[in-house]
Amino acid sequence: MNIRKRERLAQGVLLLLFALFFLFPIYWALATSFKTPGQIIKLPPEFWPTRWTWDNYREIFKENNIGLYFRNSMVVALATVGLSVLIAALAGYGFARFRFRGRRFWLYLILAVRMIPGLVFTVPYFVIFDKLGLLDSLTGLIIVYTAGTLPLAVWLFVGFYEELPGELYEAGIIDGCGPLQLFARIALPLVAPGIVVTAILAFLAAYNEFGMALILTFSDAKKTLPLGISGLVQAQKDTPFGPLAAAGTVAMLPAFLLSLTTQKYIVKGFTAGAVKG
Amino acid sequence: MGNKRNPGLRGGGWAPYLFIVPAVALIVLLGVIPILISFVISLQSYRLGVPLDQIHYVGLDNYRDILSNRLFTDSIGWTFLFTAITVIFNLVLGLGLAMLLNAKAMEKRLKVFRSLFILPLMLAPVVTATIWEILFAPVYGIVNYVVELLGFASVSWTGESVPAKAAISAVDIWGATPFCMLIFLAAFQTVPGDVYEAAMIDGASRTRSFFRITLPLIRNFIALVVTIRVMDALRVFDSVMVLTNGGPGTATETMGTAIYKTAFRYGNIGAGSAGAFIFFALILVVTLVFMTLLRKQTGTEGREAA
Numbered sequence: 001m002n003i004r005k006r007e008r009l010a011q012g013v014l015l016l017l018f019a020l021f022f023l024f025p026i027y028w029a030l031a032t033s034f035k036t037p038g039q040i041i042k043l044p045p046e047f048w049p050t051r052w053t054w055d056n057y058r059e060i061f062k063e064n065n066i067g068l069y070f071r072n073s074m075v076v077a078l079a080t081v082g083l084s085v086l087i088a089a090l091a092g093y094g095f096a097r098f099r100f101r102g103r104r105f106w107l108y109l110i111l112a113v114r115m116i117p118g119l120v121f122t123v124p125y126f127v128i129f130d131k132l133g134l135l136d137s138l139t140g141l142i143i144v145y146t147a148g149t150l151p152l153a154v155w156l157f158v159g160f161y162e163e164l165p166g167e168l169y170e171a172g173i174i175d176g177c178g179p180l181q182l183f184a185r186i187a188l189p190l191v192a193p194g195i196v197v198t199a200i201l202a203f204l205a206a207y208n209e210f211g212m213a214l215i216l217t218f219s220d221a222k223k224t225l226p227l228g229i230s231g232l233v234q235a236q237k238d239t240p241f242g243p244l245a246a247a248g249t250v251a252m253l254p255a256f257l258l259s260l261t262t263q264k265y266i267v268k269g270f271t272a273g274a275v276k277g
Numbered sequence: 278m279g280n281k282r283n284p285g286l287r288g289g290g291w292a293p294y295l296f297i298v299p300a301v302a303l304i305v306l307l308g309v310i311p312i313l314i315s316f317v318i319s320l321q322s323y324r325l326g327v328p329l330d331q332i333h334y335v336g337l338d339n340y341r342d343i344l345s346n347r348l349f350t351d352s353i354g355w356t357f358l359f360t361a362i363t364v365i366f367n368l369v370l371g372l373g374l375a376m377l378l379n380a381k382a383m384e385k386r387l388k389v390f391r392s393l394f395i396l397p398l399m400l401a402p403v404v405t406a407t408i409w410e411i412l413f414a415p416v417y418g419i420v421n422y423v424v425e426l427l428g429f430a431s432v433s434w435t436g437e438s439v440p441a442k443a444a445i446s447a448v449d450i451w452g453a454t455p456f457c458m459l460i461f462l463a464a465f466q467t468v469p470g471d472v473y474e475a476a477m478i479d480g481a482s483r484t485r486s487f488f489r490i491t492l493p494l495i496r497n498f499i500a501l502v503v504t505i506r507v508m509d510a511l512r513v514f515d516s517v518m519v520l521t522n523g524g525p526g527t528a529t530e531t532m533g534t535a536i537y538k539t540a541f542r543y544g545n546i547g548a549g550s551a552g553a554f555i556f557f558a559l560i561l562v563v564t565l566v567f568m569t570l571l572r573k574q575t576g577t578e579g580r581e582a583a
Contacts, residue, residue: 018370018377018394026408090300117512120312124315127314169286210402211515239410256396271463
């Protein structure tokens with residue numbers, strides 16, 4: 001009995017330490033975002049703000065265009081999700097259902113492209129987009145992010161479709177379905193959980209991306225959140241911690257929402273994503 | 278890719294191509310062709326602001342250029358050290374956290390804790406770096422508050438070389454450990470419980486059964502985590518740009534930031550492209566070395582365990 005109690009205690013202490021390292025920073029950013037400049041530089045720090053203010057949020061929305069950056073980020077991320085899921089859902093079906101010439105070649109080519117660091121693509125994208133007039137446009141970012149999220153999405157979808165038993169298609173053919181109907185009416189609805197998984201991964205990848213956006217966009221009107229926030233850091237000599245914390249909190253909202261509502265899919269996605277990679 | 282449930286259809290005529298054409302076209306247009314263009318550019322005197330008609334073939338000059346560029350060569354050592362530090366911490370902390378959440382007593386609360394602990398994984402590296410910038414603030418930062426509380430002098434976390442390196446590593450450890458935790462949680466699911474019962478009967482201690490039973494059984498997952506994390510850590514870019522911008526001086530400059538600055542800040546697109554290829558080759562070699570080393574230890578069953 002005694003041993004069990006000590007074990008419980010040890011577990012509790014360890015959990016507390018882990019929480020301190022992994023969760024306190026997020027709480028601290030949240031708390032800081034609601035503090036006045038005076039409260040932020042108070043020593044000892046206010047662990048629970050004695051006063052809550054929206055000033056930092058007012059400032060970043062009025063003076064720093066965070067609303068616009070947030071909108072840009074959402075537009076880019078949602079468009080990426082739509083395109084990437086649609087194209088990968090089609091391709092995954094093609095690869096999983098059929099055996100055709102060049103199947104392995106294309107499948108592994110897609111995988112190989114995924115292994116190449118994004119940095120290698122920055123120069124050619126910059127040069128090509130410059131010629132096509134796609135520099136400094138959200139469209140350009142959407143194209144790049146769709147291509148970037150596609151390899152993993154295709155591989156995930158291949159796995160999802162392969163889980164489906166072959167008899168399903170036979171039944172569909174007896175019912176008079178053509179190839180497109182087999183896909184849209186029978187296979188696609190059955191991989192719906194896979195669609196959610198892929199969509200979340202693509203959303204996070206696009207919403208969080210920084211390096212490509214840094215190179216391919218430059219005007220304030222086309223900035224996404226990561227760019228806007230990094231600009232906030234460099235804008236002033238004295239780092240504006242309150243507004244910075246508020247901007248960070250705004251940027252974190254989708255992650256909070258997703259982890260509350262779709263945890264199961266996120267866990268599945270990251271695990272499957274790692275194994276397929 | 279072999280599958281018993283759905284053997285796949287042969288001779289689908291035009292149908293399979295119809296389905297894969299959009300994906301394949303996009304991968305070729307935005308994956309394969311840009312690589313070729315990038316390679317050609319790496320052999321040219323391409324600079325920002327120089328008229329296109331003055332750009333010409335220069336052979337391997339750009340490669341010589343970037344390899345004699347201190348900004349780039351100095352960054353290589355630090356990038357590898359950074360990778361070693363973060364991946365070791367990722368493994369230890371990720372395993373520890375996964376074991377803790379996997380314990381019997383946690384069963385009911387696993388989902389709550391898991392949804393909290395995966396938060397860092399879902400945040401943008403830029404946001405992560407921003408959060409830590411607040412924590413590491415020079416005078417009024419909470420990290421320095423604790424440091425002083427413990428009786429030490431406060432530290433300039435982004436102004437001095439060693440603390441800046443520690444800060445950058447901490448940010449990456451924080452952001453990537455939850456990923457390792459998730460993979461290890463999945464790994465523990467594959468370990469049958471009766472193995473431990475047998476070990477208990479044989480009188481094996483907890484520590485002993487962890488090192489003798491658990492670790493060998495999940496070695497494929499460990500290999501997977503190490504490979505993925507090494508590849509990712511070598512590419513570190515965002516957090517460095519935000520937190521230290523490579524500074525102080527060039528102390529925390531990584532291969533990624535060095536190449537970016539060469540190409541886009543100093544306008545030497547050709548040398549940047551050459552650097553990117555060297556970077557790619559290094560990552561490829563390291564990944565292959567890790568894969569063969571780890572495969573040798575683990576046998577060929579490799580990834581199928583998952």
